[in-house]
Structures are given as C-alpha cells and as structure tokens.
Amino acid sequence: MSQQYLFEILKKSKNSKARIGKIHTPHGIIETPTFMPVGTAGTVKSLTPEQIRSTQSQIILANTYHLSLRPGIDVIKKHNGLHSFMNWNHPILTDSGGYQVFSLAQNRKIDENGVTFQSHIDGSPRRFTPKSVIDLQCGFNSDIMMVLDICSPYNHPKKDTSKDLTITHKWAKEAVTYWKNKECSNWLFGIVQGGFFKDLRKESANTLTELDFPGYALGGLSVGEPIELCHEFIDYCAPLLPENKPKYVMGIGLPENLKWAIKCGVDMFDCVIPTRIARHGQFFLEDQRINIKRQEFINDLNPLDETCDCYSCKNYTRSYIRHLYVSKEILASTLLSIHNIHSLQKCVEKIKNEIINE
Ligand SMILES: [Zn+2]
Structure with missing residues (x-):
C-alpha cells in the first residue's frame, strides 16, 4: 500500500x-x-x-x-x-x-x-x-x-x-x-x-x-x-x-x-450533538448540559464556562447569550455551537496531555 x-x-x-x-x-x-x-x-x-x-x-x-x-x-x-x-x-x-x-x-x-x-x-x-x-x-x-x-x-x-x-x-x-x-x-x-x-x-x-x-x-x-x-x-x-x-x-x-x-x-x-444541543439552547459545562434559558442567567455577567477560552466565552456573557436565545436570534446558535465544539476539543486535548505527561 x-x-x-x-x-x-x-x-x-x-x-x-x-x-x-x-x-x-x-x-x-x-x-x-x-x-x-x-x-x-x-x-x-x-x-x-x-x-x-x-x-x-x-x-x-x-x-x-x-x-x-x-x-x-x-x-x-x-x-x-x-x-x-x-x-x-x-x-x-x-x-x-x-x-x-x-x-x-x-x-x-x-x-x-x-x-x-x-x-x-x-x-x-x-x-x-x-x-x-x-x-x-x-x-x-x-x-x-x-x-x-x-x-x-x-x-x-x-x-x-x-x-x-x-x-x-x-x-x-x-x-x-x-x-x-x-x-x-x-x-x-x-x-x-x-x-x-x-x-x-x-x-x-x-x-x-x-x-x-x-x-x-x-x-x-x-x-x-x-x-x-x-x-x-x-x-x-x-x-x-x-x-x-x-x-x-x-x-x-x-x-x-x-x-x-x-x-x-x-x-x-x-x-451532531454539540451543534444540535446548541440550537436548543444547551451548552457543555463540566460534562453537564446546561440550558441557557434558565432565569438565573438573566443578569449573569459570567461567560458560559469560566475555564473556557473559546471565542464565545472570551467575548460574551451568559446574560447576552440568553437574551439572544430567548429573542430567537440566530447568533445564539453560533455562539453556543462554538463553545460546545471547543469544549469537546478541550476534553480531547486534556486526555492527550495526560498521556503525554504519564
Ligand atoms: Zn467556551
């Protein structure tokens, strides 16, 4: 071959x-x-x-x-x-x-x-x-x-x-x-x-x-x-x-x-899960799936995940993304999809680093 x-x-x-x-x-x-x-x-x-x-x-x-x-x-x-x-x-x-x-x-x-x-x-x-x-x-x-x-x-x-x-x-x-x-x-x-x-x-x-x-x-x-x-x-x-x-x-x-x-x-x-759940308002947080619609996020100025360095987490608050989602703005899907895919890549990278450092 x-x-x-x-x-x-x-x-x-x-x-x-x-x-x-x-x-x-x-x-x-x-x-x-x-x-x-x-x-x-x-x-x-x-x-x-x-x-x-x-x-x-x-x-x-x-x-x-x-x-x-x-x-x-x-x-x-x-x-x-x-x-x-x-x-x-x-x-x-x-x-x-x-x-x-x-x-x-x-x-x-x-x-x-x-x-x-x-x-x-x-x-x-x-x-x-x-x-x-x-x-x-x-x-x-x-x-x-x-x-x-x-x-x-x-x-x-x-x-x-x-x-x-x-x-x-x-x-x-x-x-x-x-x-x-x-x-x-x-x-x-x-x-x-x-x-x-x-x-x-x-x-x-x-x-x-x-x-x-x-x-x-x-x-x-x-x-x-x-x-x-x-x-x-x-x-x-x-x-x-x-x-x-x-x-x-x-x-x-x-x-x-x-x-x-x-x-x-x-x-x-x-x-399809990271992008599909994003379109339904969900994001990954420490292996859990959280819905951005929750009332508690209305005034939450934190990023989706404080430990995440994706574009969405570096630039937007939970409050803003929640606003986009409940207003049915398409940017909500984009920002949640970026975070969810990035989270999975980070999860893989973490395992890789554990293997490298064994
Ligand atoms: Zn993120």
Whole structure:
C-alpha cells in the first residue's frame, strides 16, 4: 500500500490502550485523537469555516447521501470538490450515505449489489452501490471516504444482523478492490458492523482486516442502545482492529463517551450533538448540559464556562447569550455551537496531555 496513507503513532499510554497519532491526508495532518464536527450538508450548522477552525477542529464530516441528493455531484464537481464548494481547505471525511439510506430514504430495497431507494426530498429513484458511493466521494475529493455498509438497528435479530453483515462484507470487498485500482490519494475506511453480537463483530473485524483498508470504523453503535452496552462494544471491538491503523467510532460525541473510546484506543469520533444541543439552547459545562434559558442567567455577567477560552466565552456573557436565545436570534446558535465544539476539543486535548505527561 502506498506510503501516502500514513498514520504515525507518536505515543501510547501506559495506563490504557489510548494513543496519540497523526493521520496524513491530502489536505493536511490530523492530530489524533480528534473530534470531528458534523457538516452534513456541506456546512457545520450556523458556523463559518473560520469559526469552525477557532474551535480547534481539524477535520469535519460531510454526508454523501445528503450532498448527492442536493445539490448533486455535478454542482460540487464544478467547484472542483467539496473543499472549495464550502470554502474549507482542511481535511474532510464523508460518510458513505449507508446510514441515511436506512434512516431517511423511502421504499428502500437492498439487494446484494446495492440499494435502490426514493429520495426523501423529492421521491426520485436513486441507487447506491459500493462503487458509485466511491465515485461520489472521489467527486467530492473527500480526504477520508467510507464504504457503503448496512447499519443494523438496535434489537435486530441475530439472523437478520448476520444477513446484513454478509452483504456489508461483500460490499466492502468490492469497494476496496475498486478503490485500490483507482490509486487515488483519498483514504478509504472499512466499517465493522455486526450489531450487538460479539461473534459477528469479531468476524467483521477479521474480514475487514484481511481486506487491508488503510483505516477502520466501528459502525452501528450509538443507535439507541444503553450507554453501557455501547461502551462494552467499543471496548470489545476496538482492539480487534489493526494497531497500526486509525480507528474511528461513528456517531459518538458526549464527553464521557469520548473519554471511554480514547481509552479503548479509538482515534476519531463524530457527532451532531454539540451543534444540535446548541440550537436548543444547551451548552457543555463540566460534562453537564446546561440550558441557557434558565432565569438565573438573566443578569449573569459570567461567560458560559469560566475555564473556557473559546471565542464565545472570551467575548460574551451568559446574560447576552440568553437574551439572544430567548429573542430567537440566530447568533445564539453560533455562539453556543462554538463553545460546545471547543469544549469537546478541550476534553480531547486534556486526555492527550495526560498521556503525554504519564
Ligand atoms: Zn467556551
């Protein structure tokens, strides 16, 4: 495999499986572990790229399903890719769209070669195959692309989860073969599935490891299961993947989950939670979520978090941000999103520093 898919491990913790590393991508180096804010439709909601960078975010996630339906691949190709389309000249990871096909699309029909569905926007028929989602992501010029997979729901019977997994593995093989022939500089990550069955997860990790992806994700977690079960499966699955490749848990973003995953040896995470709760007036404070609407903040001249050095905390009071929120001013979402993403990055940085100082 080409040297260009370079992942360096700089230090391993003595107390856990945590590690500090660097992923080299066409749009720069990502220092890991790292949290990736979600910009589903080519925008991290309410933030400009400069504001996203101010939160110390290095890479953002965008979504193949959404972008391929709207504005469509041709518009993005006219901009020479997603980076210039959205004016973000740093690494981008794109989810394959597999998850949304199962959560959003109507009348989807899976066969062993791909999935046919109706757009949730206009009902038009669409088809995703393992190869077509790579073509789409290459058209976006995504730094890290994800394979098409089937995300089995929580409480899915084992027999059905196993069937999903067989198709996921077939697609993974087609995807990696297609990608290797392209010899492109975009990374491709395989996605471990298998629901909440350890034997299936192990089989999935082994199958994907044999396919020799440059990086791996754990999918199908944080899909409604109890948090203890999610943690148990991160703990079980992460060590099954090759030590020398980046490991990514999809869809987690609460401070306690990040801390847990990092200790299990996970390098990357993404979640809509910091920006979604911001739009509902909530901000992170010492691992808690506080609502800015509270009466007690009317005359509170303190920042959201006294220990935080984000743009919002350096420049605005709780009183002002509360005023914006109750007045339904859109700046409230921006300021709370900046703080929430920055808080998660700080949380990761604190763990990194603990490892460095061990
Ligand atoms: Zn802050």
